[in-house]
Amino acid sequence: MSFVSHVECTICGARHDAGRLLTVCEKCGQMLAVRYDLERVKAAVTKDALRRRGAGMYRLRELTPLDDDEEPVTLGEGGTPLLELPRLAAHLGVRKLWAKDEGQNPTGSFKARGLGMAITRSRTLGARGFVIPSAGNAGGAAAVYAARCGLPCVVIVPRGTPPAAVAEAQIAGAHVFTIEGSIATAGRVVAKAAPALGWFDLSTLKEPYRLEGKKTIGLELAEQLDWRMPDVLLYPTGGGTGLVGIPKGYEELRAMGWLSGPLPRFFAVQAEGCAPVVKALAEGAENTAAWENPTTHAAGLRVPSPFAGRQMLRLLRDTRGGALAVSEKAIQEAQRLVARTEGIWTAPESAALVAALLLMKEGGEVGRDLEIMLIFTGTGLKYAPPPLDPSTDLAGTEEQVLLQVRRSVTGA
Numbered sequence: 001m002s003f004v005s006h007v008e009c010t011i012c013g014a015r016h017d018a019g020r021l022l023t024v025c026e027k028c029g030q031m032l033a034v035r036y037d038l039e040r041v042k043a044a045v046t047k048d049a050l051r052r053r054g055a056g057m058y059r060l061r062e063l064t065p066l067d068d069d070e071e072p073v074t075l076g077e078g079g080t081p082l083l084e085l086p087r088l089a090a091h092l093g094v095r096k097l098w099a100k101d102e103g104q105n106p107t108g109s110f111k112a113r114g115l116g117m118a119i120t121r122s123r124t125l126g127a128r129g130f131v132i133p134s135a136g137n138a139g140g141a142a143a144v145y146a147a148r149c150g151l152p153c154v155v156i157v158p159r160g161t162p163p164a165a166v167a168e169a170q171i172a173g174a175h176v177f178t179i180e181g182s183i184a185t186a187g188r189v190v191a192k193a194a195p196a197l198g199w200f201d202l203s204t205l206k207e208p209y210r211l212e213g214k215k216t217i218g219l220e221l222a223e224q225l226d227w228r229m230p231d232v233l234l235y236p237t238g239g240g241t242g243l244v245g246i247p248k249g250y251e252e253l254r255a256m257g258w259l260s261g262p263l264p265r266f267f268a269v270q271a272e273g274c275a276p277v278v279k280a281l282a283e284g285a286e287n288t289a290a291w292e293n294p295t296t297h298a299a300g301l302r303v304p305s306p307f308a309g310r311q312m313l314r315l316l317r318d319t320r321g322g323a324l325a326v327s328e329k330a331i332q333e334a335q336r337l338v339a340r341t342e343g344i345w346t347a348p349e350s351a352a353l354v355a356a357l358l359l360m361k362e363g364g365e366v367g368r369d370l371e372i373m374l375i376f377t378g379t380g381l382k383y384a385p386p387p388l389d390p391s392t393d394l395a396g397t398e399e400q401v402l403l404q405v406r407r408s409v410t411g412a
């Protein structure tokens with residue numbers, strides 16, 4: 001038995017039986033979300049009891065869709081550190097700046113949470129294989145968790161996907177295919193291939209379980225900030241699982257009385273070469289429109305037509321947040337800045353947040369006194385390294401070598 005009451009459509013509200021393997025709303029085709037009996041959760045666990053539990057994504061198990069005796073397919077995802085960034089904050093001129101470092105997850109990105117949960121739950125409900133379109137990290141994570149439970153997986157990625165993520169899927173034994181185009185093209189193949197193979201379609205937010213994994217970022221953030229919320233939260237937005245999932249976690253805790261006050265102002269950050277959410281928000285649109293010729297080296301942001309466009313826009317408006325697009329050059333510079341000031345080699349997607357924060361500061365959009373949260377979604381290690389300075393080659397006698405080092409370091 002779990003604490004789930006039902007599964008609900010986020011648009012038309014139709015109720016679905018949580019005991020069946022679900023995809024999208026059977027009435028209107030939109031995104032589903034798991035709902036809990038929060039009064040029962042509240043009666044079953046206290047903040048004190050939580051403190052004595054082990055770290056990780058299943059720490060607050062009552063707010064996951066798992067049955068009592070359900071063994072998660074796990075590699076130790078979640079429980080990532082919340083890092084204060086004082087040197088970067090000083091550089092940017094903000095008072096409090098934090099990063100949730102999701103690069104420390106298995107597979108090097110927060111996709112481990114979503115796919116770990118989705119594969120756990122869908123397998124219990126009968127899935128016998130998986131098919132997923134991906135810009136990189138999601139495919140790698142799906143392949144890894146499928147391997148972990150011995151089920152087959154098909155991964156379809158656009159050409160030009162970062163090789164480490166493709167290799168990750170291949171070495172885990174997935175059937176990996178590349179295709180010309182973007183994740184949207186891959187998604188169209190998956191929509192046909194999944195039913196043809198009889199395997200479960202893990203496309204972003206086209207099933208309700210991945211969101212429950214991503215939601216655990218919000219649950220952890222609340223606890224790590226001692227049951228407060230930041231003023232502003234920046235999220236690198238592709239399909240938007242975190243942008244929908246993190247506030248879902250916050251709202252559930254708020255309904256339990258564990259958190260109070262308004263949600264943070266949520267900001268979606270995208271790349272100039274693929275910014276459908278930024279465009280739709282600026283135009284006051286209800287939904288995103290497909291972005292033509294999406295390009296960016298931040299692969300996770302190359303999502304031209306996110307399925308949950310409406311839900312993201314609603315959240316950004318409801319929290320009086322916003323959306324910003326940043327350039328490729330600004331992303332690269334921000335990536336170096338974060339590494340130089342705080343020692344974190346973060347993924348280009350999350351570096352984009354720092355580039356956006358620079359823009360917001362310049363535009364006077366964030367005051368000095370705000371507490372700002374960045375979601376560092378992945379590690380930089382999984383991407384082609386940025387262009388580097390040539391390293392100095394040492395040669396000659398020991399004395400000559402020493403002189404070379406000293407001159408190069410001190411300039412004298």
Ligand SMILES: *Cc1c(COP(=O)(O)O)cnc(C)c1O
Binds near residue numbers: 239242
């Ligand atoms: C997938 C991904 C994103 C985008 O996440 P969405 O939930 O699709 O918005 C951002 N950063 C990294 C590193 C990713 O892998």
Ligand SMILES: [Zn+2]
Binds near residue numbers: 009012026029030
């Ligand atoms: Zn519906």
